[in-house]
Amino acid sequence: MADLAPGSGVNASAPLVLIVEDEPAQREVLSYNISAEGLRMAIAEDGEEALLLVEEEQPDLIVLDWMLPNVSGLEVCRRLKARKATKNIPIIMLTARNEEDDRVRGIETGADDYVVKPYSVNELMARIRGILRRVRPASSDEIIQYGDIVLDSEKYKVTRNGKALKLGPIEFRLLSTFMEKPGRVWSRDQLLTRVWGRDSDVDTRTVDVHIGRLRKAMSKHGGINPIRTVRGAGYSLDDDG
Numbered sequence: 107m108a109d110l111a112p113g114s115g116v117n118a119s120a121p122l123v124l125i126v127e128d129e130p131a132q133r134e135v136l137s138y139n140i141s142a143e144g145l146r147m148a149i150a151e152d153g154e155e156a157l158l159l160v161e162e163e164q165p166d167l168i169v170l171d172w173m174l175p176n177v178s179g180l181e182v183c184r185r186l187k188a189r190k191a192t193k194n195i196p197i198i199m200l201t202a203r204n205e206e207d208d209r210v211r212g213i214e215t216g217a218d219d220y221v222v223k224p225y226s227v228n229e230l231m232a233r234i235r236g237i238l239r240r241v242r243p244a245s246s247d248e249i250i251q252y253g254d255i256v257l258d259s260e261k262y263k264v265t266r267n268g269k270a271l272k273l274g275p276i277e278f279r280l281l282s283t284f285m286e287k288p289g290r291v292w293s294r295d296q297l298l299t300r301v302w303g304r305d306s307d308v309d310t311r312t313v314d315v316h317i318g319r320l321r322k323a324m325s326k327h328g329g330i331n332p333i334r335t336v337r338g339a340g341y342s343l344d345d346d347g
């Protein structure tokens with residue numbers, strides 16, 4: 107398993123692609139091309155790991171191999187599409203078979219797209235870009251706006267109502283995570299994974315501390331608190347602060 111931690115040169119608010127592939131050579135080709143595209147990624151080597159990573163990382167897109175050890179790609183797809191929290195994550199299925207039956211089964215399972223092996227990497231990347239444009243329109247821009255908040259992830263700058271705000275690196279990553287999907291509720295664990303990385307041993311209380319700092323920084327020049335606490339669930343970026 108490999109995971110690109112924030113700060114490794116990839117934009118922290120770039121879309122996250124989960125690659126599920128058991129063949130090392132295939133994984134290498136995919137991860138090379140996906141990181142060359144400036145996307146963040148997580149990699150699972152089998153179906154079980156994939157289900158776990160989806161839970162933890164909340165990817166924006168899954169590239170899922172059909173033939174996997176233990177839990178098959180088909181089963182992974184079926185389970186993800188059956189759950190409310192994961193059913194909207196687009197899935198591109200990779201398969202070595204191209205029988206019509208399998209295609210139909212793949213589509214019935216809810217896979218959003220289908221690529222038959224051996225595939226052209228360029229074609230797969232084009233489909234990945236196409237889906238991401240649809241699900242994450244903001245991610246193709248470096249500048250995201252929500253209400254009076256403008257975040258420029260390239261220049262690492264945040265303004266509110268036109269006035270520059272000073273944010274620490276953790277607060278900046280928290281805000282860009284929130285701004286990806288305004289209104290979405292993020293649990294402390296999800297924020298930990300997103301902002302500190304999967305292998306960090308940071309306590310969830312640390313999240314609260316940085317949320318406090320972020321709120322303070324956001325209201326430095328006035329304006330309501332844009333981060334809502336959702337009792338028992340986590341935090342979200344929300345105008346009703």
Ligand code: CA
Binds near residue numbers: 173
């Ligand atoms: Ca395989």
